[in-house]
Amino acid sequence: MDATYGAAFIGLIGSAVLYGVTLLQTFLYFKQYPNDTRMTKSIVVVLWVLDTAHLSLCTIAIYTYLVRNFDNPGALGRSTWSMNLQTDCNGLIGLIVECFFARRVWMMSRNIFLTGLIVVLACIHFGLGVLFTVEGFILVETSKFPRLIWVTSTGLGSAAAADIIIAISLCYYLTKSRTGFARTDSLITTLIVYSLTTGLITSIIAFVCVVTFATMPTNYIWLGFFWLIGKCYVNSLLAALNSRDSLREQAAPQDGTFLQLTPFRAMASSHNPTNEPSISTDPSVKNGSDFVDATHLTLAVKIQKQTISKTDYE
Structure with a gap:
């Protein structure tokens, strides 16, 4: 029982915990990104x-085995409809998530062979x-x-290969996008x-499932890991969507990195209703509250290069 339904029961607990994370991330997604596309x-x-x-x-499945068939050892060795169908849910989740990330690979690389390989493996x-x-x-x-087993x-x-x-x-393609600017390179990292x-994470769990099922196909240790992999797929996609705001904040320029002309415009507009700059070039003019001394005027311009790229979200 420890290696069969004990292992499956532990896998169910871990799966339920990760489902709680899924609920939280789903709630945060719809709260933070109400303007995303219908497709997303x-x-x-x-x-x-x-x-x-x-x-x-x-x-x-666990309820059927451990409660409804309590003290019925013969039922423990037979598969049930719910135990069989849960495999398809995980498979469909993996297909959707891997195709989602395959689209990202396509947008970054425009490599049809690489993208096609990922989709084929997911299928x-x-x-x-x-x-x-x-x-x-x-x-x-x-x-x-x-x-x-095969x-x-x-x-x-x-x-695992697709992941x-x-x-x-x-x-690889993110590394090729490095610009040499500290802020941009930090975001890429x-x-x-x-x-x-x-x-x-998903590839390691898939590998563990393969090894445990190949070596112990008659128990459910592999099943405990398999029940986790679908939740990891869902949370990886939700984490990618929910991290966009924090990434934007990391990529946002600091104050003062763009062209700063506010002081000049403020003084000019305060003395010229038409917003046309009027500066006296006579050095004898006093530098007071009503005049600007052009000989002491310093204009500082800071320019930061930015790379604008397409994104798969609005």
């Missing part, structure tokens, strides 16, 4: 619905997840699950860290 909002809603459905199916992950569900209904007995290994391996390619691609973090 629709993606967030669909992911939230799928994440909710996944947690519900996992809870139903393989989802397609084999559906196959696993179908085989789960056919095999029924969990003792026959070792036949599906399905799980290939599917989750494709997901790694996304992270490496984003880091932050984006690189975000890309590595989101890509590595």
Whole structure:
């Protein structure tokens, strides 16, 4: 029981905790970004619905095994409809999130081969997840699950490969965008860290799922990790959306970095209703409250170069 439904129960608890993070991030998204496009909002809603459905199916499965079939050992070795269908929710979540980040790779690289490879790997992950569900209904007995090792290994391996390619691609093209200006390079470094973090977390969990299922296909240790990977996908996308304001603040120029002509305009406009600058060039003119001494006037201009690039959000 420890290695089967004990492991699944622990995975359910971890999944529920991450679902709480999903709820918080979804709430913050709709509060902070009400002007996002319908497409972006629709993606967030669909992911939230799928994440909710996944947690519900996992809870139903655990309840069916541990409560409704209490003291019925024979039922523990058979798969249920909810246990089989939860795989598809995770697969569809992975497909949407990986295609979302593949679009970012495309916008940065315009490399159709690289973007296509990511999409193909994401589709393989989802397609084999559906196959696993179908085989789960056919095999029924969990003792026959070792036949599906190649399905799980290939599917989750494709997901891990897609995540790694996304992270490496984003880091590579972000590194090429360095300008030499401290503020811009600091922002690019932050984006690189975000890309590595989101890509590595999901790929590591997928790799652990592959190893544990390949070595222990008759228990549910792999399932405990698998129930976490969908939540990590959803939260990685929501974190990317919700971090935009903080990134904008980091990229915003400090006071004084743009052209400063306010003092000059203030003095000129106060003595000239037409806003035409009128400065006396006679050195004998007194430097008082009613005049500007041109010989002591210093105009400082500071220019900062900025790079404007397209973004996938309004």
